[in-house]
Amino acid sequence: GAVVSQHPSRVICKSGTSVKIECRSLDFQATTMFWYRQFPKQSLMLMATSNEGSKATYEQGVEKDKFLINHASLTLSTLTVTSAHPEDSSFYICSARGATVGSTDTQYFGPGTRLTVL
Amino acid sequence: KQEVTQIPAALSVPEGENLVLNCSFTDSAIYNLQWFRQDPGKGLTSLLLIQSSQREQTSGRLNASLDKSSGRSTLYIAASQPGDSATYLCAVGGQAGTALIFGKGTTLSVSS
Numbered sequence: 001g002a003v004v005s006q007h008p009s010r011v012i013c014k015s016g017t018s019v020k021i022e023c024r025s026l027d028f029q030a031t032t033m034f035w036y037r038q039f040p041k042q043s044l045m046l047m048a049t050s051n052e053g054s055k056a057t058y059e060q061g062v063e064k065d066k067f068l069i070n071h072a073s074l075t076l077s078t079l080t081v082t083s084a085h086p087e088d089s090s091f092y093i094c095s096a097r098g099a100t101v102g103s104t105d106t107q108y109f110g111p112g113t114r115l116t117v118l
Numbered sequence: 119k120q121e122v123t124q125i126p127a128a129l130s131v132p133e134g135e136n137l138v139l140n141c142s143f144t145d146s147a148i149y150n151l152q153w154f155r156q157d158p159g160k161g162l163t164s165l166l167l168i169q170s171s172q173r174e175q176t177s178g179r180l181n182a183s184l185d186k187s188s189g190r191s192t193l194y195i196a197a198s199q200p201g202d203s204a205t206y207l208c209a210v211g212g213q214a215g216t217a218l219i220f221g222k223g224t225t226l227s228v229s230s
Contacts (some may be wrong), residue, residue, distance in 0.1 A: 034217045041206070043122075043222040044162075068193035093161060107211075107218060109147060109154075 003027055004096045006110035013084055014118055021079045021113045023094035029074035030096035034107065035067075038091040050077045084117040091115075120145045124208055124221035131198055132229055139193040139224045141208030146186050149214050153182050153193050154207040157224070162207065166193070200229045 003026040013019050023033055032051050036044040048069050050056040056069035068080040077096075081088055091114050095107040121144045123204040131137055141151070150169050166175045166182040169190070174183040181194040195202060205225045209218035 032215060036217075036220075041222075043220040044209075044215045044218075046219070051218055091159075095218075106164075106167060108163070109162040114159065 002098070002108045004030075004094065004108045004110040005092060006092075006113050008113060009111060010114045010116075012116045012118065015085055016083055018080055018082045019084055019115060020116075021081075021092055021094075021100070022092070023077045023089070023096065023110050025075045025098060025108070027098040028096075028098040028104075030077070030098050031074065032097045033071055033077040034095045034097075035069060035077075036077050036093045036095070038093060038112075042067065044093060047079075086117045089115055089117045120148075120210060120212055122208055122210055122219050122221035124206075124224050125222060127222065128225045128227075130227045130229065132197045133198060135198050135228075136194070136196050137198055137226070139195070139206050139208075139222055139226070141191040141193070143191075143210050143219075144187045145212070146189050147212065148186065149216075151182075151184055151191050152209045152211070152218065153180075153191075154209065156205045156207055158205075165206075166204045172225040195226075198226075200230045202226060203228050214225060 005024045007022045035047045038044045047062045048056045048058045050071040058064045071077040093112040095109045097107050123142045125140045152167045154163045168175050168184045179196040184191045205223040207223045209220045
């Protein structure tokens with residue numbers, strides 16, 4: 001149980017286009033989802049925290065108008081990279097936390113999305 | 119602000135060796151600590167989760183310890199195998215429901 005999926009797994013786009021990444025909790029309701037970004041040989045850095053039905057909370061230095069996050073349901077959060085540029089090329093990973101899944105406040109991670117902007 | 123450091127950054131060992139990966143964190147007020155494995159270009163695989171009230175967790179050949187007061191955790195891998203080659207990430211949770219803060223990882227290479 002407690003599976004999180006991401007789609008797409010890999011995307012290549014041209015500079016200036018927008019890309020949407022989906023994060024789904026498949027078998028539980030995710031009250032909170034987190035979006036992380038990982039540059040090559042670097043650690044995962046939190047971008048934003050998304051609670052169902054409310055606006056996302058962005059970390060310092062992350063442009064909320066560039067990285068649009070929508071958490072419209074308890075099983076789906078989306079991250080849209082608007083007007084993507086080559087420096088946005090990275091590995092984007094989401095995690096989901098469900099209050100009903102176990103009792104240890106575990107976060108379940110998606111498999112990640114590799115974004116390459118040409 | 120919580121900072122997580124992992125030492126060493128890279129480690130190469132021959133098959134069969136026992137090894138220890140280190141993780142330290144600056145703020146001892148953590149909720150839990152988790153060790154992950156990441157294969158190149160892939161997502162995260164959770165290995166062990168230690169709650170702040172626990173001292174250690176074990177799963178197969180893996181044993182993770184936690185010393186909150188000193189801000190340290192270790193991941194012990196017994197009888198290493200080539201299949202253990204990957205990057206190992208340590209992450210701490212500050213409060214229930216908050217995001218994890220990750221270290222940069224230790225890249226392990228086990229040669230046969």
